[in-house]
Amino acid sequence: MWEWFTNNSVWVLLVSGIVLAIILFTGDRIRGSITEAMPKKWQHRVHRSVSITLRTLVGIAILLIVTAFLAITLSEEGINAIITPESIQKWFLERGTRILAIILVGIGLWLAAKKYLSAVIRHTMARPRRGESREGMKKRAATLTGVFMGLGKIVIALFVIFMVLSELNVPIAPVLAGFGIAGIAVGFGAQYLIRDLIAGFFIILENQYRVGDVARIADIAGLVEEINLRKTVLRDLDGIVHHVPNGEIKVASNFSRHFARVNLNVSVAYGTDLDHAISVINRVGQELAADKNWAIFIKTPPQALRVDNLGDSGIDIKILGDVQPLQQWAVTGELRKRIKKAFDEAEIEIPWPHVKLYMGESQASGGLICRACSGVNPPGSKFCSHCGAKLGPQ
Numbered sequence: 001m002w003e004w005f006t007n008n009s010v011w012v013l014l015v016s017g018i019v020l021a022i023i024l025f026t027g028d029r030i031r032g033s034i035t036e037a038m039p040k041k042w043q044h045r046v047h048r049s050v051s052i053t054l055r056t057l058v059g060i061a062i063l064l065i066v067t068a069f070l071a072i073t074l075s076e077e078g079i080n081a082i083i084t085p086e087s088i089q090k091w092f093l094e095r096g097t098r099i100l101a102i103i104l105v106g107i108g109l110w111l112a113a114k115k116y117l118s119a120v121i122r123h124t125m126a127r128p129r130r131g132e133s134r135e136g137m138k139k140r141a142a143t144l145t146g147v148f149m150g151l152g153k154i155v156i157a158l159f160v161i162f163m164v165l166s167e168l169n170v171p172i173a174p175v176l177a178g179f180g181i182a183g184i185a186v187g188f189g190a191q192y193l194i195r196d197l198i199a200g201f202f203i204i205l206e207n208q209y210r211v212g213d214v215a216r217i218a219d220i221a222g223l224v225e226e227i228n229l230r231k232t233v234l235r236d237l238d239g240i241v242h243h244v245p246n247g248e249i250k251v252a253s254n255f256s257r258h259f260a261r262v263n264l265n266v267s268v269a270y271g272t273d274l275d276h277a278i279s280v281i282n283r284v285g286q287e288l289a290a291d292k293n294w295a296i297f298i299k300t301p302p303q304a305l306r307v308d309n310l311g312d313s314g315i316d317i318k319i320l321g322d323v324q325p326l327q328q329w330a331v332t333g334e335l336r337k338r339i340k341k342a343f344d345e346a347e348i349e350i351p352w353p354h355v356k357l358y359m360g361e362s363q364a365s366g367g368l369i370c371r372a373c374s375g376v377n378p379p380g381s382k383f384c385s386h387c388g389a390k391l392g393p394q
Helices: 002-007 009-037 040-075 085-124 134-167 172-205 274-290 328-345
Strands: 214-217 220-227 231-235 241-245 252-254 260-268 303-310 315-323
Touching: 009 040, 009 134, 085 134, 134 172, 134 220, 172 220, 172 231, 214 231, 220 241, 260 274, 260 328, 274 303, 274 315, 274 328, 315 328
Parallel strands: none
Antiparallel strands: 214 220, 214 252, 220 231, 231 241, 260 315, 303 315
């Protein structure tokens, strides 16, 4: 068993290091995803079980890494080499200190990135750019922080692994060649992945949407919860989480960029004085904009723009007004409520669909009356169109 382990110690070290990095960097996300997928009554128990499992895997990975280090060191002198204090001291002075320094540098880089990267990005985004609000810049900073932290994890982990292998005199070129051969083998199947990464790069570079925005992406509308180079995660109004590969996004519609807009049609009856109705609407919009509870959300007071349509049942009046991002739905709902109350007070009718029936020629114009049901029939009819009775002479 030890001989097999020694012969394959390099691969054991590599696989254990990758597994350890994955658990350390994505453990919280894995635990959260599994917990959210469970029913609410089981979530606490599942969260605890998954935490114990991840800690156990971390311990096993560390044990394998340490054992692999020993196997690689002993293999230079033979499997049956005797470990002496002198040999341990020599190995530690020659290689152990450098390996320990590399690991410490990697940990330091990760802690520094975790502590300062977010602050640097927020400081860079502190001054709003043209047309961008402070809230928008905060969303942009949060998005960039998430992306750079994800890339930083991968870069630091690869840096530590390859530097340690180099210190152990493990040839890195064959390992990279192995990855290269594997990359060629899966290259044809990775076309979509490359497309997703390129699309994700341009989405972030062009600032099309940020974490916290409401957007419609690939015909799915919802709150943007996560963005990385490969995919965008949306949560819709039903609470459903959608994972959209960035390469599938042809059109992205952002509902919360710079400002939003109240866009509302209100219908009034045909007998309404339109000038009076428009003045009531404008007054309600001004009152809403002056309300201290709503003024912070409104950029320009909602007001009637034009007579938008002569409908089947009423006349539509278009109302527009600029508001803060993500506040358009709340402001529109409050505006509807206030307009309804104001119309009731001013006795302005909001029509409902109705149909006016026209029965053709009147009785005085020569219609035939059925003696059985008194229904009116067109002149010249022989049978009643209502009850079917025979029509006699009048």
